[in-house]
Amino acid sequence: MRAFVITGPGQGVVRDVPPPAARAGEVVVDVDRAGVCGTDLEFFSGEMAYLHSGEASYPMRIGHEWSGVVTAVGSAGDEAWLGRRVTGDTMLGCGHCARCTSGRQHLCADRHEIGVRRGWPGALAAQLPVPVSALHELPPEVDATLGALVEPGANALRAVLAAQLVPGARVLIMGPGTIGLLAASFAAAAGAEVHVLGLSLDFTRSLGFTHAWTADTLPELPFDAVVDCSTASTLPARAIDLVEPGGRVVFIGIAEQPSLADTRRLALKDVTAVGVLSGSGALAQTISAYAAGAVDPRPLVAATVTLDDAVAVLSGRRAPAWGPAPKIHITPAS
Structure with missing residues (x-):
């Protein structure tokens, strides 16, 4: 073959x-x-x-x-x-x-x-x-x-589930690549107010994500959760800075270089940080979401x-x- x-x-x-x-x-x-x-x-x-x-x-x-x-x-x-x-x-x-x-x-x-x-x-x-x-x-x-x-979708879904979003929660998705845009779609399907941070955003906006920002235009908003789907070594620390006290930060993107994050910020803000490896455990749920048209x-x-x-x-x-x-x-x- x-x-x-x-x-x-x-x-x-x-x-x-x-x-x-x-x-x-x-x-x-x-x-x-x-x-x-x-x-x-x-x-x-x-x-x-x-x-x-x-x-x-x-x-x-x-x-x-x-x-x-x-x-x-x-x-x-x-x-x-x-x-x-x-x-x-x-x-x-x-x-x-x-x-x-x-x-x-x-x-x-x-x-x-x-x-x-x-x-x-x-x-x-x-x-x-x-x-x-x-x-x-x-x-x-x-x-x-x-x-x-399904496999990349399940990765994104696990990240969104780790953010523990409730309807009306405000979430920031960092990095509008495949995983980031899938995460944004699953978060929107969960009823969250989705914001996306990236560099080139025309395609992101064409998918209906109107709250799309660059680093220079990101408004000062309270984010209940931040999901880092990027490969930028500087963004994990920024995610901790941007999330609301008591919120959740989810890391699924992997940078080429080690990412430095101040754990004192995590502790003093009482932030929960979660890492996600693979879509295992969310494949069936992803298939169901696709079949129902909840996410396309x-x-x-x-x-x-x-x-x-x-x-x-x-x-x-x-x-x-x-x-x-x-x-x-x-x-x-x-």
Whole structure:
């Protein structure tokens, strides 16, 4: 089958590789759609931290945002999955440690991450092996595009849930990339007054987020919660400054350099700070929100291209016709 392989920093190629065989407890998925995210770009550039910690190495096959159809199963008891449209969790825990058995498999020290960690092949390929325990079925209302947006949507939803918003609460979303705009959408669906802080805001406003500000224009307002979806090392400290005493700050963006935050400010303002890793635990809720039309992230997809376009996409080259939407999808089978 055809698969995209990163062979080194800035180097990638489409290769013919052996197709996966479903082992016991696994299925094989024919991938309909795969999304490209910032993590994938960091693997391609060589900047991703896992490459330097030894948790990932070249050659590697990326892609952890996906949807597809189950075409093979490894255990007779899993045959009911055949033909189902699915997406799945990226985080694959060992299943035995205390974190896994308490429902926190995304924090398992020995976890694999599809297309990310410890060599599990990713979804920029015609087929993908996935444990049955990670699968989520997609209803008819959730098409291939929405299915490949479940994983980033679940990340954003977990961040919004961590903010503990109530209807009418005022929340500031920092960083209007894919995760930030998804977080803004889920916050709006929860009845919050959503404000967005960013650099380029025309696309953000086109989605209906009229309270969109730059650092220079942000008004002095009391924010009940701040969700930092940015990659700016200076913004975590600003988030603590901007949130109301007794409020909540959620950190889901990861900066290239360490972020310095004054914990005295956290304590003296009685602020709760929460970190979010992965969409695990919110995938089913995200699928339900998409199916019900409560959140429709399809405008975030600028273009859908083929596997042969992966190098251009990962190099940051964009066709002018694509416009400013942040997400690129790939159809691996074409």
